[in-house]
Amino acid sequence: MVPTRVAVFGAGSWGTAFAVILADAGCDVTLWGRRPGLVQAINTTHRNPDYLPDAELPYSIRATTDAAEAADGAGIAVLAVSAQHLRKSLTAWAPVLAADTVLVSLMKGVELGTDMLMSDVIADVTRAGPERIAVVSGPNLAGEIVRRQPAASVVACADTTVAERIQHACHTPYFRPYTNTDVVGCELGGAVKNVIALAVGIADGMGLGDNTKAALMTRGLAETGRLGVAMGANPQTLAGLAGMGDLIATCSSPLSRNHTFGANLGKGLTVAEAAAAMKQTAEGVTSCRSVLDLAERHGVEMPIAETVVRVIHEGVSPQGAVKELMSRSAKPELR
Ligand SMILES: NC(=O)c1ccc[n+]([C@@H]2O[C@H](COP(=O)([O-])OP(=O)(O)OC[C@H]3O[C@@H](n4cnc5c(N)ncnc54)[C@H](O)[C@@H]3O)[C@@H](O)[C@H]2O)c1
Ligand SMILES: O=P(O)(O)OC[C@H](O)CO
Numbered sequence: 001m002v003p004t005r006v007a008v009f010g011a012g013s014w015g016t017a018f019a020v021i022l023a024d025a026g027c028d029v030t031l032w033g034r035r036p037g038l039v040q041a042i043n044t045t046h047r048n049p050d051y052l053p054d055a056e057l058p059y060s061i062r063a064t065t066d067a068a069e070a071a072d073g074a075g076i077a078v079l080a081v082s083a084q085h086l087r088k089s090l091t092a093w094a095p096v097l098a099a100d101t102v103l104v105s106l107m108k109g110v111e112l113g114t115d116m117l118m119s120d121v122i123a124d125v126t127r128a129g130p131e132r133i134a135v136v137s138g139p140n141l142a143g144e145i146v147r148r149q150p151a152a153s154v155v156a157c158a159d160t161t162v163a164e165r166i167q168h169a170c171h172t173p174y175f176r177p178y179t180n181t182d183v184v185g186c187e188l189g190g191a192v193k194n195v196i197a198l199a200v201g202i203a204d205g206m207g208l209g210d211n212t213k214a215a216l217m218t219r220g221l222a223e224t225g226r227l228g229v230a231m232g233a234n235p236q237t238l239a240g241l242a243g244m245g246d247l248i249a250t251c252s253s254p255l256s257r258n259h260t261f262g263a264n265l266g267k268g269l270t271v272a273e274a275a276a277a278m279k280q281t282a283e284g285v286t287s288c289r290s291v292l293d294l295a296e297r298h299g300v301e302m303p304i305a306e307t308v309v310r311v312i313h314e315g316v317s318p319q320g321a322v323k324e325l326m327s328r329s330a331k332p333e334l335r
Contacts, residue, residue, distance in 0.1 A: 003028040004169050007074035009093060011038060011063060013051040013280060014106050015080030017142035022078075023058040024148075024172045031063045032070040032093075039063040051280070055146035068096040076102045076169060078136075079122070082281040083109025083191075086118060090125045097126070102162055104134045104155075108190030108246075109283040110290035115297065117187040130158035134166050135183050137190040138241040139249030141256065148174040154242045155179050156186040178241065185237030188228050189246055194284030195291055195305045196220030197250040198262035202311065202318050205266020216304060217251050223302040226335075227291070230298035257282040265311060266318050285312055303328060 004027045008019045011033030019031045033039040041049050042063035046056055064070050071077060077097055081089050086107060097103070103126065105118040116124065119133050138153030145151060155170070155177045157163035163179040170177055180186060196216060203212045224247075225238050237243060250256045261282040264274040275285070288308045295302040307325050310316040316324070 004076065005074045006030075006076045006078060006169060007032060007070040008078040008080060009067070009070065009089065010078075010080030010106075011042065011048060011051070012080060012082070013142040014140075015078070016042075016048045016052055016057070017055075017140075017145040018078060018080060018106055018136070018170070019061050020055070020057055020146055021170050021172055021175045023061050025168075025170055025175075027076075027169050029061050030070040030072075030074070031061055032067055033063055033065060036065050039065050052142065052146055067093045071096045071098070071101070074098075074101060076104060076166065078104045078106060079118075080106040083107045083118060083283055084112055084286055086121050087111065087125060090122065094126050100132070102132050102134060102157075102166065103128055104136060104166060105187070106136055107283070108137065108187075108194055109287040110191050110294065112286055112290050115290045115293045117184065117191070119183050119187060130183070131162055133157065133183070134162060135186050135190075136166070136170070136177065137186040137246065138177075139245040141249060141253055143255045145175065148172075150174050150176070152176040152178065152241055152245070154186050154237075154240065156181065156183045156237075156242070158183060180237060180240075180242070182234045182237040184231055185228055185233030185235075186242040188224060188231065188233055189238050189240075189243035191283070191287050192220070192224040192227065192291055192305070193243070193247040193250050194258040194282070195288045195308050196224070196247060197256055197258035198265075198282070198284045198288065198308050198312070199304050200251040201256075201259040201262020201264075202266040202308075202321065203262075204259070205263035205268075206318050206322075207266075208322075213251065217247055220304050221247055223295075223300075223304055226300045227295055227298060227302060230300050231294070258284045261285060271312055284308070288312060 009032045107118045134157035
């Protein structure tokens, strides 16, 4: 059988780790990277020294800086840049993508300014219909994936047949993808958990304990559910891998960049210092504003997301943030 040709655009942590999954699943994978030095290092050392230096990559993965070469013959194009760079990058790649290529977003962010989910940005730039746009989202820390530790995820697409095709392309003995038709729910679960992980990180950095963490995670999930329902998501999706599952992994793991960024703030670093300490993308830092915009637009209360915005973008201290959240008026749990 001819292997599925897949182009992965973005040689950061997750693009590279997902390329490993695809290659292990038997796909013929080309990895597009921006920087010639990194691409050359991947091709010659079969490692990604900038993002995942300890992982040996399958020799079959070829890296290139040429988008046309990456896209040549690819039935699936996986998009794995940081969320705020998708529009510009995809505008450059779109002319070399075939009209029937399925576009798969791995990103967990919301575009600043437009408040668009990544699937909306993809549709806006390429004019692809929902049957050509999919999302992979779940508790998938790249550093664990490249060690081939067991993980599960969700492949969401409005067209179940297309979701199943992608599921097949990335199914390995250590990576178990489930299908779902709820693209909005999966994307929101991924984007909002980053914001909640910042809050949990701040609490951890301040030395607060597990009661605080559990409260933030549970009420954070309630916020995600309220926004999700307002935007047409299935609440069950948010109780699943792309919602609660990813929230647990991201809020618990020292590998999470969002959690780490928050922890540095909680320890007393300024936002600029925390950003300087972070070489990789912590999507929640920018997307928290767009998530709050979405909440306001849909008339949904998201006090934890609002507090994260106040700490990161409005200069409120972690101590002040705790006071603000704890002095909110008393409420019933279920609304
Ligand atoms: N790392 C993970 O464990 C993981 C897991 C699941 C989802 N994600 C999501 O995947 C997306 C990519 O994250 P990552 O972990 O690969 O990030 P990363 O910081 O490791 O890599 C950054 C990526 O963005 C690209 N990029 C950076 N600046 C750019 C620019 N100016 N123009 C174009 N592209 C640029 C890089 O080429 C690279 O592909 C994010 O939305 C993230 O939330 C990450
Ligand atoms: O490192 P983070 O915080 O971007 O989280 C990575 C993944 O999204 C976890 O599923």
